[in-house]
Amino acid sequence: MSSGQKTWRVGVAGLGTVGGGLLQFLAERPDFAPAGGRAVVTAVSARSRSRERPVDISALTWFDDPVALASSPDIDIFVELVGGSDGPAKAAVEAALKAGKPVVTANKALIAVHGAALAVLAEEQGAPLLFEAAVMGGTPAVKMLREAMVGDDVKSVAGILNGTCNYILSEMEATGREFADVLAEAQRLGYAEADPTTDVGGFDAAHKVSILAALAFGCAPNFAAAEIEGIDQVTRSDIAMARDLGYRIKLVASADRSADGVLVRVHPSLAPLSHPLAQTGGALNALFIEGQRIGRIFVQGPGAGSGPTAAAVAADIADVMTGAVRPVFQAPATTLVPFTPVDPSRNSGRAFLSFLVKDEPGVIAAVSETLAEAGVSIESFLQKPTETPSEGVPIVMTTHAVAESVLNAALEQIAALPAVLGRPRLLRIARI
Numbered sequence: 001m002s003s004g005q006k007t008w009r010v011g012v013a014g015l016g017t018v019g020g021g022l023l024q025f026l027a028e029r030p031d032f033a034p035a036g037g038r039a040v041v042t043a044v045s046a047r048s049r050s051r052e053r054p055v056d057i058s059a060l061t062w063f064d065d066p067v068a069l070a071s072s073p074d075i076d077i078f079v080e081l082v083g084g085s086d087g088p089a090k091a092a093v094e095a096a097l098k099a100g101k102p103v104v105t106a107n108k109a110l111i112a113v114h115g116a117a118l119a120v121l122a123e124e125q126g127a128p129l130l131f132e133a134a135v136m137g138g139t140p141a142v143k144m145l146r147e148a149m150v151g152d153d154v155k156s157v158a159g160i161l162n163g164t165c166n167y168i169l170s171e172m173e174a175t176g177r178e179f180a181d182v183l184a185e186a187q188r189l190g191y192a193e194a195d196p197t198t199d200v201g202g203f204d205a206a207h208k209v210s211i212l213a214a215l216a217f218g219c220a221p222n223f224a225a226a227e228i229e230g231i232d233q234v235t236r237s238d239i240a241m242a243r244d245l246g247y248r249i250k251l252v253a254s255a256d257r258s259a260d261g262v263l264v265r266v267h268p269s270l271a272p273l274s275h276p277l278a279q280t281g282g283a284l285n286a287l288f289i290e291g292q293r294i295g296r297i298f299v300q301g302p303g304a305g306s307g308p309t310a311a312a313v314a315a316d317i318a319d320v321m322t323g324a325v326r327p328v329f330q331a332p333a334t335t336l337v338p339f340t341p342v343d344p345s346r347n348s349g350r351a352f353l354s355f356l357v358k359d360e361p362g363v364i365a366a367v368s369e370t371l372a373e374a375g376v377s378i379e380s381f382l383q384k385p386t387e388t389p390s391e392g393v394p395i396v397m398t399t400h401a402v403a404e405s406v407l408n409a410a411l412e413q414i415a416a417l418p419a420v421l422g423r424p425r426l427l428r429i430a431r432i
């Protein structure tokens, strides 16, 4: 390395999976100088000073309070890897930006919920606010939409954005076990958090797709408008029956722009077995982007983990070192408005329906007639033999495209039929 290169003093708050990975990366790559400068971690903050870290931090300046680290005059870049939409992460990022410091974060919850206000603050101060690692970990998605696709009009993004859910669904299919069983094992193996709600409830994927929607459509993130359904109600029977009809169940996060506004949703969806999303197994992530002119782009890769995520954080640090300051989203922050959410009653699409019915004649006809009277057209139908018919017989069907309001009304009627046991289940067939 030539002398005279600028040394950027990096302060890192959060030394867990991602923060520890970043320290390790910079320790292994002392020559990391992609933009001609050198990044050196000089100060850190975490909860426990005594906890063992992947590299020796005894020579670094320690801060108990991430906010004090963020506003320290002795750092040039603040890296936030604490997590959480509010609390110390938000306070520290605000403090760094108010002090005019570039901020790099992997915190999707913070950007999805407070991204618009933070972008205004960053741009007022002329400080970059970068978050490549917040979506799909090490697999590029943020820069692709913000920079590479800015010359196109993106119509939609859709993908698998939560590795924990994808792992659980893949394991349920491979082993024929129920959700709770696979989740418990994933927790034991460290693939799922002790409190799995953010992941399995669909909220993490919703944070990520809200960010992608903002980048894709040039609007402010609008997490509150996302429709969210997790995977905790998906059963092994749903998975097996979907497979028999030629589909695999995935947690799909999507954002679509139409004349009515923007529809951001996360829900378990069926993808045809041969589709690239259905082929995305284990903890992998995948994303389709559809542009007016560029057409369809597909990326697939690791969406989490210490190494991949730290690599994305390092790439953002490299970006800061170039001195470039771009709008945080796609356009100047003061011009961004939250997108107009599409009225859910106007949603339409194909559906997968599953019912548990009494084992008696005429039941299937009653269900089919109710659907036909409502104008719901059945595409395929399957009834599987069961060893315990006295407990009900599962039937599933797929429909042609139908308005969700129409379908939901028909399902209410079907639920009231005496021969139908429990509530009918509705899963969407992905529009991909």
Ligand SMILES: NC(=O)c1ccc[n+]([C@@H]2O[C@H](COP(=O)([O-])OP(=O)(O)OC[C@H]3O[C@@H](n4cnc5c(N)ncnc54)[C@H](OP(=O)(O)O)[C@@H]3O)[C@@H](O)[C@H]2O)c1
Pocket: 013, 014, 015, 016, 017, 018, 019, 045, 046, 047, 048, 049, 051, 064, 065, 066, 080, 081, 082, 083, 084, 088, 106, 107, 108, 109, 133, 134, 135, 137, 303, 304, 305, 306, 309
């Ligand atoms: N893990 C991934 O693969 C991944 C992928 C993409 C994005 N992200 C995002 O990256 C961020 C960090 O995730 P992570 O998995 O690295 O989390 P983590 O392993 O739980 O680490 C969190 C770190 O923050 C520290 N911390 C917590 N509260 C603090 C406080 N009040 N003051 C100072 N430090 C505090 C913890 O300190 P102690 O170590 O002392 O407890 C720990 O070092 C999150 O926003 C997450 O969503 C993670």
